Amino acid sequence: MKKYLLSIESTCDETAAAVIDENYQILSSVVSSQIDLHKKYGGVVPEIAARAHLERILPVIDEAITQADISLQNLSAVAVATQPGLVGSLLVGVTAAKTLAMLLEVPLISIDHIAAHIYACKLHAGEDVFPAIGLVVSGGHTNLYDCQSALDLKLLGSTIDDAAGEAFDKVAQILGLSYPGGPAIQQAAKQGNPKQFPFPRSFLKEDRLAFSFSGLKTAVLYQTQGQPGANKQPPELTPTRIADIAASFQQAVVDVLVAKCKQAIQKTGHKTLCIGGGVAANTEFRTQMETMCQGENIRLIIAPMKYCTDNAAMGAIAWEKFNAKIFAPLDLDPTPGLVRA
Ligand code: KG4
Numbered sequence: 654m655k656k657y658l659l660s661i662e663s664t665c666d667e668t669a670a671a672v673i674d675e676n677y678q679i680l681s682s683v684v685s686s687q688i689d690l691h692k693k694y695g696g697v698v699p700e701i702a703a704r705a706h707l708e709r710i711l712p713v714i715d716e717a718i719t720q721a722d723i724s725l726q727n728l729s730a731v732a733v734a735t736q737p738g739l740v741g742s743l744l745v746g747v748t749a750a751k752t753l754a755m756l757l758e759v760p761l762i763s764i765d766h767i768a769a770h771i772y773a774c775k776l777h778a779g780e781d782v783f784p785a786i787g788l789v790v791s792g793g794h795t796n797l798y799d800c801q802s803a804l805d806l807k808l809l810g811s812t813i814d815d816a817a818g819e820a821f822d823k824v825a826q827i828l829g830l831s832y833p834g835g836p837a838i839q840q841a842a843k844q845g846n847p848k849q850f851p852f853p854r855s856f857l858k859e860d861r862l863a864f865s866f867s868g869l870k871t872a873v874l875y876q877t878q879g880q881p882g883a884n885k886q887p888p889e890l891t892p893t894r895i896a897d898i899a900a901s902f903q904q905a906v907v908d909v910l911v912a913k914c915k916q917a918i919q920k921t922g923h924k925t926l927c928i929g930g931g932v933a934a935n936t937e938f939r940t941q942m943e944t945m946c947q948g949e950n951i952r953l954i955i956a957p958m959k960y961c962t963d964n965a966a967m968g969a970i971a972w973e974k975f976n977a978k979i980f981a982p983l984d985l986d987p988t989p990g991l992v993r994a
């Protein structure tokens with residue numbers, strides 16, 4: 654009898670469930686996005702996110718089971734993303750998973766959301782990708798890892814302030830573009846000149862594997878609204894100016910991400926680079942990362958678009974734990990903060 658696993662994801666603002674069989678085939682991947690709820694605030698509001706997860710979690714699980722054409726009794730395990738994330742959001746998924754595991758008397762498996770983002774690359778490649786450098790670049794994280802295996806990740810560096818996706822969202826807000834900011838900036842940037850504004854690129858020339866995007870965000874703010882205390886006002890924010898700022902901002906983020914991945918590759922000697930997270934959906938980022946990897950003779954695997962942003966299919970990583978018999982207790986609690994291995 655084939656084994657099936659239910660994966661649940663509720664770390665931030667996507668309520669998701671997927672059914673994955675023991676051969677890593679994704680039989681269903683249901684994602685209920687809350688973008689419309691958070692749009693008017695220009696970012697995720699944790700309390701609203703938690704309430705929306707509560708309303709959606711059961712229908713989403715139901716839909717995943719129905720689409721996979723199985724019944725709950727066919728499940729061999731229930732897996733859930735338990736870290737990192739918003740505590741209220743995490744609690745909804747974790748409670749649902751614990752309840753199901755208890756009722757069905759099957760093992761409960763805890764998923765590290767960041768490791769799952771990197772695992773989306775393995776799913777995509779359909780073959781082993783480790784050891785590798787892993788970059789997770791999303792609304793909540795900008796982390797570089799030395800990945801010895803799917804479950805053995807060592808943090809090489811992360812952002813000291815905003816995540817790259819968060820910077821996209823905030824800059825979009827400054828420019829009066831829609832939420833989420835990434836796709837809106839990418840669209841506006843198409844008509845812009847990426848060299849028009851020399852925005853800062855933090856730590857670019859330093860050996861340190863760390864990121865910082867808050868100075869970049871402030872530079873965009875000053876370019877748009879003027880510097881505090883300055884008596885000269887910036888020019889009107891015309892569509893051309895918006896396009897140039899968007900393109901220059903996007904290029905600054907891409908330059909830093911590409912440079913730090915290159916440094917991580919040179920430091921570790923790894924020959925594979927795996928990238929996941931919402932910002933990896935950015936086309937300029939993908940193109941320029943590819944060029945760098947070709948130059949360095951590195952195998953680049955970027956998660957496919959549908960598995961870049963939050964989803965439960967990347968929870969296929971739970972099979973690695975199932976096979977290693979690494980199960981979670983039924984009194985499992987979520988861990989909101991980043992776990993630094
Ligand atoms: O991975 P994700 O869905 O959620 C988190 O775990 O944060 O990433 C969402 C982030 C948002 O900040 C969004 O603006 C960004 O990914 N994003 C993009 C693009 N599409 C989504 N950033 C740049 N370019 C894009 N095309």
Ligand code: ZN
Pocket residue numbers: 766770791930931962963
């Ligand atoms: Zn994520």
